Amino acid sequence: MARYILQRFLGMLAVMFVVVTIVFVIVRVAPGDPAAVMLGPDATAQDVATLRARLGLDQPLVVQYVYFLGQLLQGDLGQSIFLDRPVTTALAERAEPTFFLTLFSILIASLIALPIGIYAAYRRGSLFDQAATTAAMLAASIPSFWLGLIFIQFFAVRFGLFPVSGYGGPDAGFLVRLQHLALPALALGVVSSALILRFTRASMLDVLGDDYVRTARSKGMGEFRVVMRHAFKNALIPILTVIGLTAALLVSGAVITETVFGLPGVGNLVVSAVLRRDYPVIQGALLVIAALYVLINFAIDMLYLVVDPRVRY
Template sequence: MKAYIIQRLLSLIPVMLVVAVVVFFIIHLTPGDPAAVILGPDASIEEVNHLREEMGLNLPIYEQFLIWITKVVQGDLGWSIYMDKPVLQAFLENLAPTLSLALMAQIIAILISIPAGIIAATKRGTFTDQTFMIISLLGISVPNFLLALLLVLVFAINFALLPVAGFQPLSSGILPHIQYLILPAFALGAIQAALIARVTRSSMLDVLNANYIKTARSKGVKKNVVIFKHALKNAFIPILTVIGQTFGQLIAGAVVIETVFNIPGIGQLIINAIMRRDFEVIQGTILLIAFSYVIINLIVDLLYGFFDPRVRLSAKN
């Protein structure tokens, strides 16, 4: 198992290198002068040229990349001139709201999707099954920003049950923290819930038709025991895979939702950095998001052994 973990960690190096190359060159090849944007329209040409030289923008692009990637390898993601702080510090300061939003969205998605998928699988072909699948199709089809606006209109404006926008840190209390996150978390997790529900239904149907499930039923094992102890555990690997993938997507896809609900998270940080042409922040933040995504997938791979003993055996071999 240790060898497997080391192998997977080493495989992250080329992935992160590709991400770094793509992000750096896409950002630097887009039109616009970061120095001019940072200084504003009233800045003189001399001031702009001085800032460009200070930021290293006068160097050839390949030299800029080599300087940046060398610093990244050493743990230095750069310095934000606009915010006057290290990129890593800015990322960590904005991480808590995004992480809270993504965790709550994932919890909501799991609590809704897995029971719905199990019920749909056990009632295959019935009105209940068709209803759940239609709802899941709608969940996949409706954009999360549109759902967010509808939720705000209904629950925050019409009924005034929840805050319209904003964020309260966990230090302000659990209840205010949850109240401000319910609407954005539901809007963010709706697509994930629909996807997990469909995968749960499909995986459960494959397992429920297996011979050992039929044998357990013929022996008189209770229905709930068959479903949750035998069927769900054996069907959980595809479900776990999609949960891990969707959690990474939640972190990366929180940009729009954080903008709609004015949450000071990573999404807001990226949007502000793009508007200010703050290259260092954009590059460092996207690189950290990509790194978190691949780490989450690694953790999911390691969790396979808990649900399937064959994975543990293959790891030992």
């Protein structure tokens, strides 16, 4: 087990090293002078030179890379040009809406997909199974931002059940925040449930015909216990994998949805940074999102140890 954990941890470090290197190169190989791009066409040569010195772009590339790594090891992602504050501070201020949006979205997706996928596999070939498969294909083809606009039109504008956009005032309580997150989380959850549903159904179909399931039934065990305790437990590995990947994709893919609903999250911050050419914020956001992606996958690998005893050996 220790070897398994060590391998996964070293793999995580290797992936992050590659990501850090790619992000460093992207800023340096951008067309033109990055400092001039950030400041815009009206900047003077003195302004560009000052910003180049501030960002360390006047140093040799190797020196810049070593300095960049040293900053990261100290938790320093640089200074935002437009916001005039550390990138870590700007990201921390926007982390809460993105975190809860991702959490609620994956919960909604799992609550929709798991029971439907399990029952569809149990009733394979039935009308319910065909309807569930068709609905999953339809949900997978719908853009989340379009579904969000439909939800705004009906549930916010027409019926007034939820706020149209925003995240509440500075002193808003958790229930108010939850009202603002309901529609975007539902839009993302419905779309994300399609992949989880299809993987749940496929994984359950693989185990429902195995010998141990037939043995449990021959012993007179109830169907619910057979399906949930024996079949579902052994089908969890691929299901956990796709849930983890979906959660990681939601962290990085909620940019458009946050913009549509006016949520002050990381995605909205990245969109603003791109429009303002605030490269330090873009660079820092990419690194944080990549780190979250890797950490989520590492956590899923650790869950394998709990779900499947064979992994421990």
